[in-house]
Amino acid sequence: MTGRRRIAVVGAGMAAARFAARYVALGGTGRVTLYGAEPRAPYNRALLADVLTGRHDAEAIALPAGDAELRLGSETVALDPTRRTLTLADGRTEPWDELVLATGANPVLPPLRGLRRTDGGGLRERVHALRTLADCARLAEDAATARRAVVVGGGVLGVSAARALAALGLAVEIVHQGPHLIDRQLDAGAAAMLRDGLRRLGVEAYVGNRARAVVDTGEGDAVELAGGYRLGTDLVLIACGVRPRTGLAHAAGLKVAAGVLVDDALAASAPHVHALGDCVQHRGTVHGLSGPAWEQADVLAARLSGADPGALYRGSRTPARLSAGPLEYAAVGEAHLDTEDQAADPDLDVLRLTDATRGSYKKLVLRGNRLVGAILLGDLAAAGDLASAWRRDDPMPDPPLHLLTPRGAAR
Template sequence: MSSKDRLVVAGNGMASLRFLERLTERAPGRYDVTVVGAEPVAAYNRVLLSSLLGGEVDESACSFRPLSWYEAHGIRLVTGAPVTEIDRANRIAMVGQTHVLPYDKLVLAVGSLPIRLPLPGIDLPGVLTFRDFADVAAIRKAAVEHAKAVVIGGGLLGLEAAVGLARLGVDTTLVHVMDRVMERQLDHAAARLVRAAMEARGVRVMLCADTAAIEGDGRVERLVLKDGTVIPADLVVMSVGIRASTALAQGCGLTCGRGITVDDRMTTSDPAIHALGECAEHRGVVYGLVEPAYEQAEVLSRVLLGEAAAYPGTSLATSLKVSGLPVFSAGLVDTPEGAEAVVMHDAAAGLYRKLIIVDDRLAGAVFVGDIAEQARCKELIRSGAPLSPDDRDDLMFGPAPKTLAA
């Protein structure tokens, strides 16, 4: 029997792997580790799902660590079977009905579930979500030649799904209930550039489009909007957001809100159980992005080694490519009353930069097309430091070239 503390990690996604990487870097062999993943493969890069759907990469290109990495670090990896029950009194995690994993410390990194709107026809064959390898395989199978697809949702995942389908040559329409795509990250001007890039890739974009029903005889045939518009569809991909996976935690009596409630040390209401990533709720916030999950993983790895680490929360910033167009967004997106907006906009070149300044401090930034100054923007927004005389020009146009003294 090992004298090491037994650490069980429920979930083998991106947050879980980052935590294991940091833990084994800092103190190899400190814990007797078992990680349990619901999917049949080890952790992979979900950011590449759109490229996988569009055929630009294969599954192997999405992989992070080979099975040999887990073995080399003494980590037992269980795949294709989620943790189904937690017995807190006896500190046991159940996998399926028979596999028992005793633990001294338990980490919940069980991620989130895609939201499926309660629409008529939601259960028809051909209505899919876009979240994992299995979804990509199902979408590719349904996306036969001459198929017509409708993607519901104009957030990042919806745009990625639509672009991936268009790359396959599928007639693709994206419908979004709001008046702009990616409304949480982009203002109207930036969103128009992204929409133009989507349309240039062959995606038809319909805004202020509220879905009423999905219809068909035995499988999907059309999508009906609340204004009566009918869109033919052989495939409907629903990408309207995610919901923290809390069923396992609720089942064993842990405190939950919209996610599994954690403190600054990523500890739940049970001191032997921690949570991180998309399933965790910290100070009332559930983050659905990679960066906060990685920051939480960093903190938790230190906490489990007895260090005085604390997670203060993440100032959200988004940096990505949408239809090949670089996009960066941090802090405020729309300009509040009393704030100053400094804007550079060249629609023909697909370039847009906006700085939102409040009390001579940078409160928000939205860049499209050229995001070279994103690091400086993030630093200024997070620190709240006053802008220097050169900051405005440097952030809008890049730092002036340095000249050599005579």
């Protein structure tokens, strides 16, 4: 092989941009090309709700990509790992020496009647998903003429988007099938305080409820719940999570489960093919978070640049964090465990401090003398220290309540 090594990155999102920037920073000499289906340069999707409210504009959330060539509006439709080529939507075939799949994830669209247009061509009018800047622009346009909104899904995205729509002056209702809001990261106590905070902002939440249809009542649209009750609305936002985008990898014969399967070197099942970010399944886990995606990008950049050819990705211990205006939380580890779990796990201890007046909720979960989980809601001053203590997994001194004060965990 002569000339510069050609590194093709399929995708131009957060993980792809991080890889490209780190590859250059670490002294990589190959020619990196990002093939992105969107017409925009890489940007931070985690800030889309802030773009919706106007806190940030589209340019402010742009991400650097080193000196990579950006092939925007260039959707990759096929891969040939044997010939080391990829095919673009316009029919062009591009060669590569190393391939990085950073195809991201698609929004999950639940099986609601009336969700799609009658011609099957996509979501019906005034029904939205929120994954791209184009989605954000369409949602903002409809929100400008709306008074009411229903958000289907009460996870992180649903809560963030609901808060953003409320900030635009809409009356917002969340429909969430789970037992409480953000049930993958918060416990019932923290979620109850979050729900109260949302209510003060003009957002009502219906938990333990399943949406079954979007209907035209003759006087406007409504979201119909499983029990038959209807929530009138001017727009609907679907926020039911995401699913790894694996179609290209599967069609190319790569091993795929919930995501594209990779080993600790972030290598897929064909030579010279790698994957990272939301499309990846590593050691049985699909993270779907920016923190793990960037950690993976750093490892792969170190390997392919030659800065550290033996770098390995062992998995991530990444705190979950939401900053939604006055509503903020941080959660780490097995924060869902509670006092009822102590019967099956006698080494478990749960400590909790609650201040309903200030909207503050703090919880520590310890197994023996080690921190295995924590939640902070409303007061995040100790979040960094807690995350450090959890990552280190060192024995904790007694008593551990000092962890709930700033810098306490750093002692």
